[in-house]
Structures are given as structure tokens and as C-alpha cells.
Amino acid sequence: xxxxxxxxxxxxxxxxxxxxxxxxxxxxxxxxxxxxxxxxxxxxxxxxxxxxxxxxxxxxxxxxxxxxxxxxxxxxxxxxxxxxxxxxxxxxxxxxxxxxxxxxxxxxxxxxxxxxxxxxxxxxxxxxxxxxxxxxxxxxxxxxxxxxxxxxxxxxxxxxxxxxxxxxxxxxxxxxxxxxxxxxxxxxxxxxxxxxxxxxxxxxxxxxxxxxxxxxxxxxxxxxxxxxxxxxxxxxxxxxxxxxxxxxxxxxxxxxxxxxxxxxxxxxxxxxxxxxxxxxxxxxxxxxxxxxxxxxxxxxxxxxxxxxxxxxxxxxxxxxxxxxxx
Amino acid sequence: xxxxxxxxxxxxxxxxxxxxxxxxxxxxxxxxxxxxxxxxxxxxxxxxxxxxxxxxxxxxxxxxxxxxxxxxxxxxxxxxxxxxxxxxxxxxxxxxxxxxxxxxxxxxxxxxxxxxxxxxxxxxxxxxxxxxxxxxxxxxxxxxxxxxxxxxxxxxxxxxxxxxxxxxxxxxxxxxxxxxxxxxxxxxxxxxxxxxxxxxxxxxxxxxxxxxxxxxxxxxxxxxxxxxxxxxxxxxxxxxxxxxxxxxxxxxxxxxxxxxxxxxxxxxxxxxxxxxxxxxxxxxxxxxxxxxxxxxxxxxxxxxxxxxxxxxxxxxxxxxxxxxxxxx
Numbered sequence: 055x056x057x058x059x060x061x062x063x064x065x066x067x068x069x070x071x072x073x074x075x076x077x078x079x080x081x082x083x084x085x086x087x088x089x090x091x092x093x094x095x096x097x098x099x100x101x102x103x104x105x106x107x108x109x110x111x112x113x114x115x116x117x118x119x120x121x122x123x124x125x126x127x128x129x130x131x132x133x134x135x136x137x138x139x140x141x142x143x144x145x146x147x148x149x150x151x152x153x154x155x156x157x158x159x160x161x162x163x164x165x166x167x168x169x170x171x172x173x174x175x176x177x178x179x180x181x182x183x184x185x186x187x188x189x190x191x192x193x194x195x196x197x198x199x200x201x202x203x204x205x206x207x208x209x210x211x212x213x214x215x216x217x218x219x220x221x222x223x224x225x226x227x228x229x230x231x232x233x234x235x236x237x238x239x240x241x242x243x244x245x246x247x248x249x250x251x252x253x254x255x256x257x258x259x260x261x262x263x264x265x266x267x268x269x270x271x272x273x274x275x276x277x278x279x280x281x282x283x284x285x286x287x288x289x290x291x292x293x294x295x296x297x298x299x300x301x302x303x304x305x306x307x308x309x310x311x312x313x314x315x316x317x318x319x320x321x322x323x324x325x326x327x328x329x330x331x332x333x334x335x336x337x338x339x340x341x342x343x344x345x346x347x348x349x350x351x352x353x354x355x356x357x358x359x360x361x362x363x364x365x366x367x368x369x370x371x372x373x374x375x376x377x378x379x380x
Numbered sequence: 381x382x383x384x385x386x387x388x389x390x391x392x393x394x395x396x397x398x399x400x401x402x403x404x405x406x407x408x409x410x411x412x413x414x415x416x417x418x419x420x421x422x423x424x425x426x427x428x429x430x431x432x433x434x435x436x437x438x439x440x441x442x443x444x445x446x447x448x449x450x451x452x453x454x455x456x457x458x459x460x461x462x463x464x465x466x467x468x469x470x471x472x473x474x475x476x477x478x479x480x481x482x483x484x485x486x487x488x489x490x491x492x493x494x495x496x497x498x499x500x501x502x503x504x505x506x507x508x509x510x511x512x513x514x515x516x517x518x519x520x521x522x523x524x525x526x527x528x529x530x531x532x533x534x535x536x537x538x539x540x541x542x543x544x545x546x547x548x549x550x551x552x553x554x555x556x557x558x559x560x561x562x563x564x565x566x567x568x569x570x571x572x573x574x575x576x577x578x579x580x581x582x583x584x585x586x587x588x589x590x591x592x593x594x595x596x597x598x599x600x601x602x603x604x605x606x607x608x609x610x611x612x613x614x615x616x617x618x619x620x621x622x623x624x625x626x627x628x629x630x631x632x633x634x635x636x637x638x639x640x641x642x643x644x645x646x647x648x649x650x651x652x653x654x655x656x657x658x659x660x661x662x663x664x665x666x667x668x669x670x671x672x673x674x675x676x677x678x679x680x681x682x683x684x685x686x687x688x689x690x691x692x693x694x695x696x697x698x699x700x701x702x703x704x705x706x707x708x
Contacts, residue, residue, distance in 0.1 A: 125453070156486070157485075157486065158484060158485050158486035158488075159486035159487065160486075161483060161484060161485075161486055161487075162484045162485060162486065166484040166485065168484070168485040168486075168488075168489070170452070170485055170488045170489045171488065173453075175449075175452060175453075175489075176481070176484070176485055176489075179476075180472055180476050180477075183472060183473070183476055183477055185445070186441050186442050186444065186445020186446065186448070186449070186473050186477075187445045187448050187449035187452070187473070187477060188445075188449060189442055189445055189446045189449060190445055190446040190447060190448055190449020190450040190451070190452075190453070190455075190457070191449040191450070191452070191453050192449070193407075193434070193446055193449070193450050193455075194449065194450040194453040194454060194455045195453070196431075197405065197431060197432070197450075197455060198454070198455075216441065217441045217442075217445070217472070217473075220437075220439035220441050220442035220445075221441075221442060221445065223437060223439065223442075224436065224437065224439060224442045224446070227437070376487055377482055377483045377486060377487025377488075378482065378483050378521050378522055379482075379522065379524075379546050380482070380490065380491075380492075380544070380545030380546050
């Protein structure tokens with residue numbers, strides 16, 4: 055795009071056109087997940103899912119700071135990251151419905167969606183399971199002498215797993231190009247942050263490993279963009295990993311069976327007033343009319359994706375054993 | 381042919397693989413300047429440098445994760461679990477990640493890594509440094525499980541494991557490290573899934589794993605003097621398991637004795653036994669299949685107790701005699 059068109063930057067960092075794309079991705083993510091809920095209620099979906107409604111700013115802020123050849127290691131609550139990374143909505147929806155045309159041929163589902171060919175190394179069912187893997191990806195980058203970086207996502211719950219300790223330490227001692235991005239959504243299933251941590255901020259733990267740690271407002275696209283961009287630059291220049299904590303809130307239950315007895319309606323309501331989509335739209339001065347258009351487009355895209363997925367074939371039972379071994 | 385030790389054979393395989401393929405590297409605890417707790421990687425640091433011979437903190441989940449992550453992004457790592465017992469600390473990465481990633485992601489991920497593990501009792505290392513845990517991994521689809529019993533097999537099986545595009549759990553035996561045997565200097569591979577008829581005989585089939593192959597051979601010498609001709613089969617790889625030579629042999633002898641060091645209950649012997657029962661060999665059995673295995677207990681420290689916790693040559697001789705003489 056060398057038509058040196060001087061575009062005004064949002065908060066000095068984001069081009070307006072990119073920012074609007076990101077807003078559209080956030081709206082699309084929410085539409086995808088609201089549709090997922092609806093399909094589940096109608097009995098059209100067989101399995102489980104984890105919704106990131108209320109947390110969409112993190113994917114929107116983190117994704118665009120990285121290059122196409124960088125690596126993504128996602129969480130089980132990762133639909134937004136998958137979309138911002140460039141995931142195809144049709145193949146995502148097909149995976150969600152367990153179809154052969156899905157990213158993982160219907161074998162992985164919402165929780166294990168991956169696109170290895172685009173260096174999207176998949177979503178995790180074991181919290182912190184992707185942290186040790188990211189150490190290996192970081193080592194591989196170093197040995198292949200490329201300047202790629204790894205974006206490793208996990209939640210507040212994962213940072214209390216032993217694998218967090220081993221991985222951050224190894225990444226630090228070897229200066230690996232990893233961005234550890236913790237989505238602190240306040241609850242590890244039902245376990246509240248205050249009950250699971252004796253510290254105020256998860257990012258404080260970075261000091262124990264000799265890496266920078268920063269806590270940002272996880273509902274602020276720009277704040278996340280700036281933090282991840284700085285961490286990516288640091289990693290790409292060979293200066294090692296960073297721990298970023300993005301503080302946000304999960305509006306929905308952990309998964310489908312959650313009766314949410316561990317929190318109050320008022321608490322949820324309070325966070326819903328901090329809706330990251332509304333906030334970002336406001337920042338971009340998007341009019342009601344324009345916003346409605348974005349929403350309508352998202353709904354239309356979802357409708358088409360559902361149509362594609364529903365028309366797609368189920369995996370043939372004769373292929374049941376495929377993909378286990380090379 | 382020149383004779384070298386099991387340990388030297390392993391080291392030679394690693395060295396040759398690293399010389400040939402830049403993607404191969406080793407990672408583990410004390411594998412660099414220390415040369416590995418049992419000496420397998422001695423000298424590799426000098427030849428290949430710290431970028432490819434990576435000493436880690438004591439972080440077994442990290443070691444396994446490093447193998448998974450490097451493998452899925454195009455490298456061919458060899459991880460070392462210093463004592464195979466410590467693999468309990470790597471289980472999530474091996475079982476949940478390494479073994480399942482390809483399948484979960486629709487068959488599109490490649491996971492070419494080898495996890496080397498030093499297993500077995502007999503060194504006075506007691507209950508947390510002496511286990512034989514191979515059968516846990518046989519129970520996990522997505523993994524290969526390899527157990528070499530000789531220097532020749534150690535080199536050939538390690539090189540074929542390194543050529544695999546699947547995660548391989550490569551169980552070495554501590555008592556075998558210093559045993560010697562003929563090993564070609566050049567690179568060669570022994571395909572995974574090829575049982576080896578170690579000794580031919582007509583009265584009894586012994587199916588033995590790892591160090592028990594050696595003990596079965598010693599037992600066979602004693603039995604031969606009594607006129608009992610034992611056929612010994614070493615499956616060499618538990619996954620894939622090459623059943624055909626076992627079945628063929630049992631059809632010939634009509635008697636099967638399975639010997640392994642791991643505890644009997646839930647051990648691989650049950651799997652071999654079932655393979656015989658489910659085959660045409662069933663009709664040829666003239667005695668029940670017998671398993672001789674580790675007692676169902678942790679490995680004791682005391683030398684005498686440790687000795688009696690796992691099958692020894694005399695136990696194999698005794699069991700073989702009973703089987704051949706119709707005691708069952």
C-alpha cells in the first residue's frame with residue numbers, strides 16, 4: 055500500500071481503516087458466539103464451547119501487532135483470536151458443527167481449533183498446556199535463525215499451573231521470542247482471582263523470571279495493541295519474552311453447564327457496562343447507523359457460514375482412524 | 381564387526397543423525413558438560429555446541445513441551461528423561477499434547493520427536509529411580525513405544541525412531557548401557573514393528589522385553605543343556621507390535637512364556653498374551669500362556685529384595701521347565 059495516503063492514527067498507533075476492521079472482527083466474534091449459544095439451545099450443536107463475550111478487545115489489540123509468519127498458541131476461549139489471526143469463518147463454523155470441511159475435519163471442535171499451515175498452532179483444552187509448547191516453538195525459531203515471534207495466550211487459572219513456572223523460566227534464561235499474554239477474566243471456572251492469588255497483579259510474577267511484566271486494561275484495544283507491540287518488538291530484536299496481563303471479564307459462564315453461583319448479577323452487569331465493543335466504537339466515532347451496518351454484515355456472514363457448515367458432509371465413519379499416526 | 385556398548389551405539393546414532401540433519405538436536409537435564417546421567421550424550425556438546433545440545437533446568441514438563449513445540453514447527457528434537465520415572469512430570473505434554481495434536485488438528489500437524497528414557501532396576505536406586513513404565517504409553521494412541529535390547533538394535537531403532545513423523549517413547553535399560561555387541565559403523569535403520577527371533581528352538585517360545593531378552597538368552601543356554609530348546613522373540617517395539625512372528629512361533633512350540641521387568645498387573649505381557657489367544661495359535665497351545673514379570677510392588681532399595689522384585693535368569697529357567705514338563 056505505497057500510496058502514501060496520510061491517514062490519521064487512532065491514539066497515535068492504529069490506522070482508521072485497520073481499526074474499523076478490528077471493530078468488525080470484534081462484532082463478528084460476538085455474533086459467532088451468540089449464534090453458537092443459540093445453536094446450542096436449539097440442540098444443533100453436539101459439544102461444548104467456551105465463550106469470550108466481553109473479552110473481544112484482547113484479540114483485536116494483540117493480533118494486528120504480529121506478522122503472518124509469527125506463531126499463535128491459543129486458549130480454549132479463543133474464537134476471537136482465531137478470527138483476528140485470519141481464520142476463515144466458514145471452516146470455523148464447520149469445525150464447530152463437527153463437519154469434514156472444518157479446520158480439523160470435525161475432530162477437534164471449538165476447543166481444539168487450529169490451522170497449522172498458517173502457524174496457528176491451536177486452541178488448548180489443558181490450561182497452561184500451550185506454555186511449554188511455546189518454549190519449543192521459541193527454541194525452534196532461535197535454531198532456525200528467523201525473527202518470528204510467538205504469541206502464547208492463557209488465562210488467570212493457567213498461571214497457577216506448574217507449567218507456567220517452568221515455561222516462563224526457560225523462556226527467560228534462553229531469551230526466547232515469546233509474548234506471554236494472560237487474559238485475566240477474573241475467574242478460573244468458579245475460582246475467583248482474589249481466592250486464587252495472594253498478589254494484586256499476575257504480571258508481578260514476571261520479576262521472578264527476570265522478564266518485564268505489565269498489566270493493561272484488557273477491554274482497551276489500544277492499550278493491548280501498544281503492550282503487545284512493544285513485547286513483539288522486544289522479542290523480535292532478540293531481547294526475550296514479556297509477560298502481559300490483560301484484565302477483563304467473562305460475561306458468560308465458563309462453559310455450557312455453568313450456573314454461575316460464584317458471582318452476583320450486579321457484578322456481571324457492572325462489567326457489561328464496560329463493553330469493549332461499545333467502547334472501541336465510541337473511540338472510533340462510529341455512528342449508530344454505521345455500527346448497525348457492521349452488525350448486520352456480521353450476522354449475514356454468520357448466516358452464510360452456518361449455511362456452508364450445515365450443508366457440509368459429516369466425517370465418514372470409514373475415516374475414523376485417520377490422522378492418529380503419520 | 382567391531383563391538384561397542386549399547387550406550388556407545390546410542391551416542392553414535394545421535395551423533396550421526398545430528399551430523400546428517402541440522403533439525404536434530406538434544407535437550408534434557410545434565411546432557412551437556414556432564415554428558416548425561418548415564419553418559420549417553422558425552423562429547424556431543426563439544427562437537428555440536430550449546431545451541432544443539434541444550435542443558436535444561438530441572439523442568440520435565442518444559443523438556444517435553446520443548447520437544448512438542450519444536451517438532452510441530454519443523455525441528456526433530458531428541459528429549460532425554462534422565463530416569464524414566466521422572467516422565468510422570470512430563471505426562472501432560474506427552475499424552476495430552478504430543479500424542480493428540482495431530483489427530484485433534486485434523487491430521488495436519490507433524491510431531492517428529494523422540495523421548496529417550498532410562499528405565500529399569502538393579503542399580504540400588506530404589507522406588508523412584510527404577511521403574512518400567514512403558515505400558516502407560518502403549519495405552520496412548522498417537523505414540524510409538526520402542527525398547528531396544530542390544531547395541532545393534534539400540535542404534536538401528538534409534539535411527540528409525542528419528543526418521544518417524546510420530547512421537548516415539550524410546551525406553552533404554554540402565555543395565556544394558558555397558559553391554560557390548562557388534563554394531564556397524566555406518567547408519568542403518570531397523571523398521572519399527574519388526575519382532576526379532578533372537579534364538580530358534582522348538583519346545584517353548586519366550587517373548588521377552590529389553591533386559592529380559594539378555595536374561596532369557598542366558599536361561600536358554602542352561603535349558604539347552606537339559607535338552608530344552610527355547611525360541612526367544614524380542615518384539616523390540618511395543619507400538620507398533622509385530623504379532624506375526626510370535627504367533628508363528630507359538631504355533632510351532634505350543635507353549636508361551638512372556639517375560640518383562642515391569643510389574644505384572646497391567647503390564648505389556650497381558651497384551652502379548654491376548655494377541656496369542658486371539659490368534660490361530662490358540663488352537664495349538666498345549667499349556668496356558670504364562671507371564672513372568674516384576675512383582676506388583678515398588679522397587680525396594682535393599683539389594684536382595686531388589687533382586688527378587690524382578691525376574692532373574694533362574695526364575696526364567698524354572699518357569700520354562702515347569703511349562704515344558706506340563707506343570708500347568
